[in-house]
Amino acid sequence: MQKSSDYFVLALLSAFYLGIVWYYQGNTLLLLIASIVFAVSYILWGIFHHLHQGNFHGKIVLEYALVALLGVAIISTLLI
Amino acid sequence: MSLSRKLRHWFTPHVSNNFRAKLLHNTGIFALLGIILSLQVFLRLLEHSPLHILGFTSSITIDEVVRATNETRVAAGLPALSYNEKLADAARRKAANMFAENYWAHISPSGKNPWVWFAEAGYRYTFAGENLAKDFGDTSRMMSAWMNSPTHRDNIINPKYKEIGLAVVPGTLQGADTVLVVQLFGTSSGSGGAVPQVASAATTSNPVPVTVAEVKATPIPTPAPTSDPVINSAPVPPRFNQFTVSRLLNLATTGLFILALIIDLLLAQSKVLTRRVGNNWAHIIFLNLILLATTIVNAGKIG
Numbered sequence: 318m319q320k321s322s323d324y325f326v327l328a329l330l331s332a333f334y335l336g337i338v339w340y341y342q343g344n345t346l347l348l349l350i351a352s353i354v355f356a357v358s359y360i361l362w363g364i365f366h367h368l369h370q371g372n373f374h375g376k377i378v379l380e381y382a383l384v385a386l387l388g389v390a391i392i393s394t395l396l397i
Numbered sequence: 398m399s400l401s402r403k404l405r406h407w408f409t410p411h412v413s414n415n416f417r418a419k420l421l422h423n424t425g426i427f428a429l430l431g432i433i434l435s436l437q438v439f440l441r442l443l444e445h446s447p448l449h450i451l452g453f454t455s456s457i458t459i460d461e462v463v464r465a466t467n468e469t470r471v472a473a474g475l476p477a478l479s480y481n482e483k484l485a486d487a488a489r490r491k492a493a494n495m496f497a498e499n500y501w502a503h504i505s506p507s508g509k510n511p512w513v514w515f516a517e518a519g520y521r522y523t524f525a526g527e528n529l530a531k532d533f534g535d536t537s538r539m540m541s542a543w544m545n546s547p548t549h550r551d552n553i554i555n556p557k558y559k560e561i562g563l564a565v566v567p568g569t570l571q572g573a574d575t576v577l578v579v580q581l582f583g584t585s586s587g588s589g590g591a592v593p594q595v596a597s598a599a600t601t602s603n604p605v606p607v608t609v610a611e612v613k614a615t616p617i618p619t620p621a622p623t624s625d626p627v628i629n630s631a632p633v634p635p636r637f638n639q640f641t642v643s644r645l646l647n648l649a650t651t652g653l654f655i656l657a658l659i660i661d662l663l664l665a666q667s668k669v670l671t672r673r674v675g676n677n678w679a680h681i682i683f684l685n686l687i688l689l690a691t692t693i694v695n696a697g698k699i700g
Contacts, residue, residue: 327679331686338690342542348694352687359683363675372673376423380675383426387654388687390430391647394437395640395691 323366330358345396352392356385408657409664416670418661420654421677429654436646444639454534454638455576459485459563461536462580466553466561469544473554481583484562487518488579491527492566495579499571501700503527511581520562521586526552528580531570533697534638539578542699549699558582644691655684 334355341347363381367373402413407425410416419425443450467477491514498505511527528549533539543549552558564579662677664670 327682331682334686335689338693340545342545342693345698348690352690355686359679363679366676366679374673377673377675379423380421380426383423383430384675384680384683387426387430387433387651388683390433391651391687392690392694394433394643394647395694 323362323369327359327362330355330362349393349396352389352396356389359385359388408660410661410668410670410672416665417672417674418657420657421661421674426654429650433647433650436650437643440639440643440646450637453532453567453574453576453640455567457533457536457539457565457576457578459565462540462563462565462578463561465536465540466580469540469553475554475556476559478558478561478582481520481560481562481585483518483520484515484560484581484583485564486562487514487520488562488564488581489566490514490517491581492564492568492577492579495577496566496568496570501529501531501570501698503529503700515581515583520583522583523586524555524557524582524584526555526558526582528552528582529700530578530580531575531698531700532573532640533576533578534640539697539699542697546699552580552582555582557584559584647691648688651684651688655681655688658684 334351337351338348341351360378360381364373364378367377405411406413407419409418414422420429463478463480471477491511494505494509494514495501498507500506504510512525515522515525528543530539530543533542543553560583562581562583565576566579567574567576569575570577658677658681662681665672665677
């Protein structure tokens with residue numbers, strides 16, 4: 318139950334991000350900010366998710382941070 | 398190490414990589430990040446090199462933009478706009494001035510508002526408006542961006558306008574190759590008696606479209622015949638589009654990473670591996686959303 322609520326939060330974050338991307342597709346600065354906020358939210362989501370799962374570890378936080386950074390790098394190279 | 402062993406090491410959970418695909422280790426992700434950023438730096442250097450392999454390409458033409466604008470108006474129950482050569486001349490003058498003064502706004506750094514170009518082209522108006530766009534590869538994406546912006550959409554489907562003029566001009570603006578689109582709307586002073594309204598033009602880095610212009614109290618002099626500003630409505634000579642190449646490279650590298658996540662997930666489940674690692678499903682969802690966003694975002698900007 319706890320796990321499914323985690324995924325529900327991730328789905329909400331995703332829907333919010335996609336909505337911003339769709340509506341403001343011509344506004345470079347706003348898209349960049351939205352992508353960074355989404356990436357930071359994803360790291361926080363990862364931390365809470367693994368705390369809920371009971372398998373939290375510093376290396377996992379680093380993994381989420383790197384994946385989030387990868388996402389920001391991919392979108393920012395197209396926006397900047 | 399043979400190729401198959403290398404692939405197994407990088408993409409599948411195995412004893413050689415502590416039962417986690419090497420690409421998904423923090424060092425692997427860091428290496429991928431380095432590769433993506435290095436490729437982007439290389440592309441930017443290539444874009445600015447004299448080789449002209451990469452650059453900005455666009456298929457936008459005046460005919461296409463006029464057709465798309467009129468189709469949008471007809472769909473909204475409004476009459477189509479007629480193409481006016483004086484308005485087109487004003488649009489070309491505006492575009493030439495933007496390149497000359499190197500700005501992206503409705504009002505030039507020297508204080509010239511959009512209506513200066515109407516006057517110079519000899520177009521007298523009761524209503525007038527201006528939409529700007531740059532960096533778009535095709536007409537449909539540019540039209541979508543305009544229609545998604547309430548202020549630009551208001552210009553396109555404004556029932557007060559009767560005529561349209563356009564300039565599609567390639568050039569270098571603020572250090573980057575681009576194709577600048579200036580779309581001017583108007584109702585000539587002879588064709589209507591509407592009450593004049595005040596313009597809302599403002600100089601911003603992200604300009605907003607001007608909707609309705611003030612009617613000039615003083616007569617607008619017809620300019621002496623001059624040679625046209627630098628005009629070229631033909632598409633930019635074919636080159637690889639830097640934005641498209643960047644997008645493809647990002648899609649390929651991220652696709653590879655997602656593939657590794659999927660393979661790792663399936664094999665870990667089939668072998669019932671217990672590992673303290675990040676959630677592959679979450680990574681797949683996050684990165685697919687980013688990829689989806691990269692397909693939605695436009696290279697272009699509107700003003």
